[in-house]
Amino acid sequence: MRLMVATCEVDYSGRLAAHLPMAKRLVMVKSDGSVSIHADGGAYKPLNWMSAPCSLLVENRGDDEELIQVWTVTNRGEDTLRIAISSIESDQMVDLGVDPGLVKDGVEKHLQELLAEHPATLRPGLSLVQREYFTAIGPVDLLCRTATGQYVAVEIKRRGEIDGVEQLTRYLELMRRDPLLGAVEGIFAAQIIRPQARTLAKDRGIDCVTVDYDELRGMEPDVDRLF
Amino acid sequence: MRLMVATCEVDYSGRLAAHLPMAKRLVMVKSDGSVSIHADGGAYKPLNWMSAPCSLLVENRGDDEELIQVWTVTNRGEDTLRIAISSIESDQMVDLGVDPGLVKDGVEKHLQELLAEHPATLRPGLSLVQREYFTAIGPVDLLCRTATGQYVAVEIKRRGEIDGVEQLTRYLELMRRDPLLGAVEGIFAAQIIRPQARTLAKDRGIDCVTVDYDELRGMEPDVDRLF
DNA sequence: GTGTCCATTTCGAGG
DNA sequence: CCTCGAAGTGGACAC
Numbered sequence: 001m002r003l004m005v006a007t008c009e010v011d012y013s014g015r016l017a018a019h020l021p022m023a024k025r026l027v028m029v030k031s032d033g034s035v036s037i038h039a040d041g042g043a044y045k046p047l048n049w050m051s052a053p054c055s056l057l058v059e060n061r062g063d064d065e066e067l068i069q070v071w072t073v074t075n076r077g078e079d080t081l082r083i084a085i086s087s088i089e090s091d092q093m094v095d096l097g098v099d100p101g102l103v104k105d106g107v108e109k110h111l112q113e114l115l116a117e118h119p120a121t122l123r124p125g126l127s128l129v130q131r132e133y134f135t136a137i138g139p140v141d142l143l144c145r146t147a148t149g150q151y152v153a154v155e156i157k158r159r160g161e162i163d164g165v166e167q168l169t170r171y172l173e174l175m176r177r178d179p180l181l182g183a184v185e186g187i188f189a190a191q192i193i194r195p196q197a198r199t200l201a202k203d204r205g206i207d208c209v210t211v212d213y214d215e216l217r218g219m220e221p222d223v224d225r226l227f
Numbered sequence: 228m229r230l231m232v233a234t235c236e237v238d239y240s241g242r243l244a245a246h247l248p249m250a251k252r253l254v255m256v257k258s259d260g261s262v263s264i265h266a267d268g269g270a271y272k273p274l275n276w277m278s279a280p281c282s283l284l285v286e287n288r289g290d291d292e293e294l295i296q297v298w299t300v301t302n303r304g305e306d307t308l309r310i311a312i313s314s315i316e317s318d319q320m321v322d323l324g325v326d327p328g329l330v331k332d333g334v335e336k337h338l339q340e341l342l343a344e345h346p347a348t349l350r351p352g353l354s355l356v357q358r359e360y361f362t363a364i365g366p367v368d369l370l371c372r373t374a375t376g377q378y379v380a381v382e383i384k385r386r387g388e389i390d391g392v393e394q395l396t397r398y399l400e401l402m403r404r405d406p407l408l409g410a411v412e413g414i415f416a417a418q419i420i421r422p423q424a425r426t427l428a429k430d431r432g433i434d435c436v437t438v439d440y441d442e443l444r445g446m447e448p449d450v451d452r453l454f
Numbered sequence: 455g456t457g458t459c460c461a462t463t464t465c466g467a468g469g
Numbered sequence: 470c471c472t473c474g475a476a477g478t479g480g481a482c483a484c
Binding site for chain 3: 014016196
Binding site for chain 1: 228230232242243244245246247248250251252253255257258259261263265266267268269270271272273274275276278279316317319321322323324325326327328329330331332389390393423426427430
């Protein structure tokens with residue numbers, strides 16, 4: 001990785017046109033060739049960037065000119081990033097090697113796995129028919145059945161918002177036309193459900209269930225701890 | 228801005244739990260207090276981060292210990308980022324000042340302008356009634372009329388996905404209750420329309436039109452080039 | 455401040 | 470490779 005602090009002017013042309021007037025910024029070049037220009041503010045998103053794969057052309061100019069270097073970063077497509085440098089404050093090469101990578105826990109997939117193992121926590125007597133039950137417009141997270149045999153479609157979100165209710169509504173609309181399924185109920189399950197989502201769900205006749213992730217994890221059959 | 232290259236182990240706990248094993252990485256601290264940890268790969272997104280506003284607590288340890296420093300970055304909420312540092316390769320403070328900011332020239336808005344000028348490219352005989360036609364739940368991109376006088380609501384996206392179809396559906400639902408408009412048709416226009424969005428649109432009786440941005444731009448009356 | 459929607463989204467999974 | 474949906478999405482704008 002190369003870290004350069006330089007006074008530069010940047011122009012991006014591609015899916016849109018963007019211009020950065022001359023100012024001091026951080027230019028980060030990663031070993032895959034990607035370039036990003038950061039200011040000292042505004043979360044982690046850079047002001048301008050070019051994603052890999054791309055190629056970098058550096059044009060040197062005389063020290064007596066306004067610009068000492070002009071970088072042109074081009075994509076396979078029509079994207080071009082031009083960095084015009086008037087002065088360089090520092091320039092550092094760092095060898096970071098390959099990162100061992102990020103381990104995540106607590107995303108929607110985990111929640112889905114846990115609820116697939118314990119569908120009765122959503123409603124007593126509920127049993128799993130299929131995970132990722134496929135419909136023409138996408139997969140339903142869980143297809144379950146009540147003790148009386150009625151189908152229940154479950155949409156699982158980490159955070160329950162209006163979009164999730166809309167999604168489940170679409171699935172229900174489609175599934176209810178399938179004579180093999182017949183009447184299908186809906187359950188919207190999430191760790192937190194926003195009031196507006198709850199209101200919409202109620203209006204649509206969809207049941208809302210808030211899920212405790214830690215509690216579910218505690219219910220896991222700890223098979224691997226038996227010995 | 229502070230740029231530190233250090234061998235560190237990182238743990239995030241908050242909306243999810245994420246762990247980074249010990250490795251050499253770039254730690255960027257911006258003047259607003261935000262912290263991001265970058266590897267030498269991936270796009271511009273850091274491996275882990277904490278957005279401002281947040282506070283940083285640095286705990287120094289003896290040089291004879293495994294860890295020489297432990298950083299704890301906390302949010303107002305329950306988010307915590309813990310950076311355990313075993314060695315520091317470099318540590319640089321840079322004063323970038325306030326960035327003059329980015330000037331963008333967008334695409335989506337332009338697409339709307341172009342289609343407003345050439346509504347007949349969406350369907351022969353179509354004419355514009357109003358751009359950004361306001362409804363109670365938001366503005367419809369284009370309100371048009373067929374040769375026979377029927378209203379047509381047009382939703383424009385750069386990339387047509389299911390959300391856009393939902394949006395147009397909501398507008399249509401509302402507009403069709405307005406006796407002044409009567410029957411209202413829907414057109415979903417985008418540069419690319421995903422198959423699933425197309426399926427949903429078809430199911431809802433909404434017409435899909437893919438738009439060629441360059442072709443439309445070519446049709447522009449080059450008024451400003453007449454003189 | 456909350457809600458909504460766009461994004462040069464990025465990222466990961468699955469066919 | 471493309472397609473699709475999730476994200477600790479971030480960011481802007483309206484209300």
